[in-house]
Amino acid sequence: MEEGKVKLLAKFNLILLLVFAAGGVLISQLAHSYLIGSAKEEVQAQERLMMTSARSVRDYTADEVSPLLQQNPRHHLRFLPETIPAYAATTTFAKLRKDYPDYTYKESALNPTDPEDRATGWEVEIIDWLRDHRDEPEKTGERPTAMVPALYLATPIKATKECLECHGTPAAAPKALIAVYGSANGFGWKENEIIGAQIVSVPLSVPVANADRAYRRLLFFLLLTMIAAIVALDAAVYWLVIRPLRIVSDTADRISRGEKNVPPVQIQGKDEIANVASSFNRMQVSLAKALKMFEEE
Structure with a gap:
C-alpha cells in the first residue's frame, strides 16, 4: 500500500x-515587464524632481542672486559666472551627483556663449522637437550611449527679456562677458525663443537593476x-x-x-x-x- x-x-x-x-513562467514574465515599467516610471519621477530642483535654482538665481551680484562693482570689471542661472543650476546638480552619481544634467543650447554647452547630435534633435512642439512641457525617451541606453527627460529653455541683456547683441552685452567668451557665440537670441533644453539623463541599467x-x-x-x-x-x-x-x-x-x-x-x-x-x-x-x-x- x-x-x-x-x-x-x-x-x-x-x-x-x-x-x-x-x-510561474507566465506570472514571472508579466511581473518582470511590469517591474521594468515601474522602475522606469520611478526613475523618471526622480528625474522630474531633479529637473524641478534645477529650475528652482535657476529662478532663484535670476530673481534674487543675479540682481545683487550685478550691483557689485567687480561685476563690471570681472565676469561673475554666479550671476548666470545656468551656471548655478549646473553647479548645484554637480554637488547633487555625489548622492546620485548615475544621473547627469546638462543645459544644451544651439548657440551658447560657452562652447561646452553647445548641443550635439541627439541633443539637437531634442531641441528641434521642443521647438516644433511648443505646447509640450517636456520630452522623455531612451537614447543610445557608448555603454548602455539611457533614459532622459528634457524641458525647453526659453530666452527671457533678462537673457537678452547678455545674449542680444555683442554691443549690448557686458564687457566682462565679452572679455571671457568673446563676441562670436551666444548672441542673436530672441525673446520667448526656445534656445536650448535642460536634460536630465540616467543609464537604463539603473531602472533595470532596480527591477531585477x-x-x-x-x-x-x-x-x-x-x-x-x-x-x-x-x-x-x-x-x-x-x-x-x-x-x-x-x-x-x-x-x-x-x-x-x-x-x-x-x-x-x-x-x-x-x-x-x-x-x-x-x-x-x-x-x-x-x-x-x-x-x-
Whole structure:
C-alpha cells in the first residue's frame, strides 16, 4: 500500500509542478515587464524632481542672486559666472551627483556663449522637437550611449527679456562677458525663443537593476509559496484521500485472506470517500451473509 501511496502522491505532485511551472513562467514574465515599467516610471519621477530642483535654482538665481551680484562693482570689471542661472543650476546638480552619481544634467543650447554647452547630435534633435512642439512641457525617451541606453527627460529653455541683456547683441552685452567668451557665440537670441533644453539623463541599467532586484525577491517568495502549497496540498490529499483509501484497502485485504469478524470501516463525513466506505461496509455485510448461507448449505 505504501507503494501505491507514493505513486498517487507522485502523480499528484507532478500535476501540481506542471501547473505551478506554467503559471510561474507566465506570472514571472508579466511581473518582470511590469517591474521594468515601474522602475522606469520611478526613475523618471526622480528625474522630474531633479529637473524641478534645477529650475528652482535657476529662478532663484535670476530673481534674487543675479540682481545683487550685478550691483557689485567687480561685476563690471570681472565676469561673475554666479550671476548666470545656468551656471548655478549646473553647479548645484554637480554637488547633487555625489548622492546620485548615475544621473547627469546638462543645459544644451544651439548657440551658447560657452562652447561646452553647445548641443550635439541627439541633443539637437531634442531641441528641434521642443521647438516644433511648443505646447509640450517636456520630452522623455531612451537614447543610445557608448555603454548602455539611457533614459532622459528634457524641458525647453526659453530666452527671457533678462537673457537678452547678455545674449542680444555683442554691443549690448557686458564687457566682462565679452572679455571671457568673446563676441562670436551666444548672441542673436530672441525673446520667448526656445534656445536650448535642460536634460536630465540616467543609464537604463539603473531602472533595470532596480527591477531585477525586485524580480529576484518576487521569484524567491513565489518559490516559497509554491513549496508551501505543495506541502499543504500533499498533507491534505494524504489525510483526506489516501489515508481513508488505505483503511478501506487494508480491510479488503483482511477479508480476502478469509478473516472473520473484521470490523467495518469507520470513516466520518459525507464526502465521496465516506460514501465509498459506506458502500464497502454494505458489501462486507452482504458478503458475510452470502458466506453464511453457503456454509449452512
